[in-house]
Amino acid sequence: MVRFIVRRLLVLLITLLAVSAATFAIPYASGGDPVRTILRSRVSDQALDPSAIAALRSELGLDRPILVQYLSWLGRAVRGDFGMSFTSRTPVDQLLGTAIGVSGTLAVIAIGLAFLAALPLGTLAAMRPGKRVDNGVTLLTQSFVAVPEYWLAPILVLVFSRYLGWLPSAGWRDPTSIILPALTLALRPMAYFTQVTRAAMSDVLASPYMTAARSRGLSGGQALLRHGLRNALLPVMTLFSLWFAGLLGGSVVVEVIFAIPGMGRLVYSAVVNHDVPLIQGGILCTVALAVLITTVTDLLYALINPAVRVRDGAV
Amino acid sequence: MRLPYRPPPTPETTGDTALEIRGLRVEFSEPGHASATPAVDGLDLTVRRGEIVALVGESGSGKTMTALSAIGLLPPGARVTGGRITLGEEDLATLPPKRMNRVRGHRLAMLFQQPKAMLDPTCTVGSQVAEPLRLHRGLSRRQARARVVELLRDVGIPEPERRASAYAHQLSGGMAQRVMIAAALAADPAMMIADEPTTALDATVQAQILRLLRHKQRESGMAVLLITHDLTIVTSIADRVAVMYAGRVVEEGSVREVFDAPEHPYTRALLKASLLQSEEGKLFAIPGSATQSRALDHGCRFQPRCPLSQDLGIAGRCSGAEPPLHTCGGEHRCRCWASEHGTELRGEAVGV
Numbered sequence: 306m307v308r309f310i311v312r313r314l315l316v317l318l319i320t321l322l323a324v325s326a327a328t329f330a331i332p333y334a335s336g337g338d339p340v341r342t343i344l345r346s347r348v349s350d351q352a353l354d355p356s357a358i359a360a361l362r363s364e365l366g367l368d369r370p371i372l373v374q375y376l377s378w379l380g381r382a383v384r385g386d387f388g389m390s391f392t393s394r395t396p397v398d399q400l401l402g403t404a405i406g407v408s409g410t411l412a413v414i415a416i417g418l419a420f421l422a423a424l425p426l427g428t429l430a431a432m433r434p435g436k437r438v439d440n441g442v443t444l445l446t447q448s449f450v451a452v453p454e455y456w457l458a459p460i461l462v463l464v465f466s467r468y469l470g471w472l473p474s475a476g477w478r479d480p481t482s483i484i485l486p487a488l489t490l491a492l493r494p495m496a497y498f499t500q501v502t503r504a505a506m507s508d509v510l511a512s513p514y515m516t517a518a519r520s521r522g523l524s525g526g527q528a529l530l531r532h533g534l535r536n537a538l539l540p541v542m543t544l545f546s547l548w549f550a551g552l553l554g555g556s557v558v559v560e561v562i563f564a565i566p567g568m569g570r571l572v573y574s575a576v577v578n579h580d581v582p583l584i585q586g587g588i589l590c591t592v593a594l595a596v597l598i599t600t601v602t603d604l605l606y607a608l609i610n611p612a613v614r615v616r617d618g619a620v
Numbered sequence: 621m622r623l624p625y626r627p628p629p630t631p632e633t634t635g636d637t638a639l640e641i642r643g644l645r646v647e648f649s650e651p652g653h654a655s656a657t658p659a660v661d662g663l664d665l666t667v668r669r670g671e672i673v674a675l676v677g678e679s680g681s682g683k684t685m686t687a688l689s690a691i692g693l694l695p696p697g698a699r700v701t702g703g704r705i706t707l708g709e710e711d712l713a714t715l716p717p718k719r720m721n722r723v724r725g726h727r728l729a730m731l732f733q734q735p736k737a738m739l740d741p742t743c744t745v746g747s748q749v750a751e752p753l754r755l756h757r758g759l760s761r762r763q764a765r766a767r768v769v770e771l772l773r774d775v776g777i778p779e780p781e782r783r784a785s786a787y788a789h790q791l792s793g794g795m796a797q798r799v800m801i802a803a804a805l806a807a808d809p810a811m812m813i814a815d816e817p818t819t820a821l822d823a824t825v826q827a828q829i830l831r832l833l834r835h836k837q838r839e840s841g842m843a844v845l846l847i848t849h850d851l852t853i854v855t856s857i858a859d860r861v862a863v864m865y866a867g868r869v870v871e872e873g874s875v876r877e878v879f880d881a882p883e884h885p886y887t888r889a890l891l892k893a894s895l896l897q898s899e900e901g902k903l904f905a906i907p908g909s910a911t912q913s914r915a916l917d918h919g920c921r922f923q924p925r926c927p928l929s930q931d932l933g934i935a936g937r938c939s940g941a942e943p944p945l946h947t948c949g950g951e952h953r954c955r956c957w958a959s960e961h962g963t964e965l966r967g968e969a970v971g972v
Binding site: 521 | 693696721726743755800803804807
């Protein structure tokens with residue numbers, strides 16, 4: 306197991322290094338000169354003074370060779386220092402810290418809701434294949450998969466804020482304001498989780514080891530809890546980690562609609578404003594988190610399914 | 621029209637019966653189809669205490685369905701539609717699910733064909749052997765753990781302490797079947813059903829597992845219903861044998877009686893097709909297939925494939941009514957018109 310973990314961590318490191326290089330290059334590849342953009346936002350005069358451009362360029366360190374810029378950026382990024390935001394003149398790590406906290410809270414709640422709803426629904430459908438419950442669940446999840454967030458969010462706001470007046474329509478300070486965006490974000494992953502749970506659980510329920518477990522005297526429910534869930538969880542976990550990593554990066558649509566100060570909105574505005582340090586820091590953090598979550602999932606997977614450890618030569 | 625079920629004449633319901641099946645009928649109902657195909661059709665079978673009875677027959681004869689209906693784990697779509705399965709005082713065919721849970725793994729245990737697939741890949745084998753102990757013997761986790769190690773040692777697993785925390789994929793097929801035997805024996809059942817327990821194993825391992833099974837059966841005095849299509853296994857470990865064809869028993873008796881002097885043409889064909897009686901370098905195959913017989917609703921099921929029926933000129937009788945299971949000496953019983961007519965009839969056909 307130790308060898309398995311070490312190997313996974315090495316892969317993680319290499320991935321992050323590659324990602325950091327790509328991230329660093331993005332603003333340069335996209336064209337547009339950040340120095341000019343910044344100056345234009347400060348000075349109303351459209352004809353920019355060349356000496357001012359040169360001064361700002363050297364102040365921001367953008368006049369050095371690109372490899373030097375990358376290495377010094379990487380050296381600081383490792384310590385969590387992504388420099389100052391060009392536009393707000395605030396350290397990028399502070400901006401990212403609060404935004405990740407917001408998006409993270411939202412992601413945990415949304416994915417948690419999705420998972421808690423999907424597990425019993427998928428299991429129930431798998432236990433009664435072709436029956437009314439199964440058909441109902443299939444119909445619902447297939448429609449939910451097709452529901453876009455920009456449509457669902459206004460409907461939820463109309464119903465729960467405007468007509469019923471139960472919940473705030475936007476904002477972040479009030480704890481109840483998290484409910485509507487979380488529901489909006491939870492619907493599609495819930496539908497996908499349910500479908501995968503149903504498929505995995507049908508396989509598991511028909512598997513020989515379940516019959517064998519019953520033959521030892523376990524009731525249907527006991528066999529399901531002791532032997533069914535663990536095995537059915539494996540495929541669900543993979544999907545779970547992908548969705549979770551995706552949501553951590555923030556959802557632009559939902560954060561804009563509900564006025565939530567999360568990662569999606571922060572990075573989006575950084576892109577619009579050519580705020581290079583913020584774009585780089587934001588993307589690197591998002592990707593690093595995603596890779597980290599995938600690695601943790603792999604480790605959990607190996608913990609639940611010992612056959613994986615053997616295949617990867619770790620026992 | 622189907623023949624009404626006729627109970628066999630012999631008095632067998634004595635105190636030494638472990639498992640008694642009478643007139644068992646198992647049907648598959650495909651959704652959308654009104655008609656059901658019986659997989660088992662009026663099966664009678666008795667297993668006495670302390671004996672090993674082999675149930676033989678080709679694929680599709682209903683052997684496995686018989687086993688699964690006894691332990692109450694028929695696959696979706698199949699169900700028992702008639703007959704009794706008596707274990708001790710209870711009829712397992714009508715026992716409520718909760719009480720059936722108390723029977724499985726406790727008084728009636730089961731072995732399966734693919735031992736590795738029968739173990740949950742995510743749980744240690746020890747925890748699975750422990751389940752009957754915890755459920756039926758009320759042992760604590762610690763007590764069960766200690767007992768599991770003893771059980772694993774008893775079935776010949778080396779380093780049982782270490783193997784108890786192994787996973788299915790770390791075991792060979794033979795080791796996995798030993799684990800399954802340990803789990804089946806854990807709660808000391810009076811009856812065990814073994815459905816082709818050695819079919820998926822190497823020949824040498826097969827012999828070891830059979831020896832272990834025989835040894836354990838002698839030691840505990842439990843009854844075993846061994847389902848197999850391999851007649852060499854029958855001669856090596858069974859006391860009695862029942863031959864099944866198209867959902868019913870067509871011949872039964874002690875292994876010596878049946879194999880030394882088979883009465884039913886199907887049994888003879890099976891023996892001829894097996895390694896026990898094959899001529900050098902040649903294997904005999906029974907012409908036709910068992911599916912031909914499924915569609916029949918009157919007459920002898922084997923008639924379409926029977927060589928004797930034509931040779932003796934009694935085809936009319938054979939296709940007209942199904943022969944009863946009649947006694948042909950000792951415990952030996954057979955379901956064949958030619959056999960009932962006695963040796964003179966057969967003498968004409970064979971002796972000329």
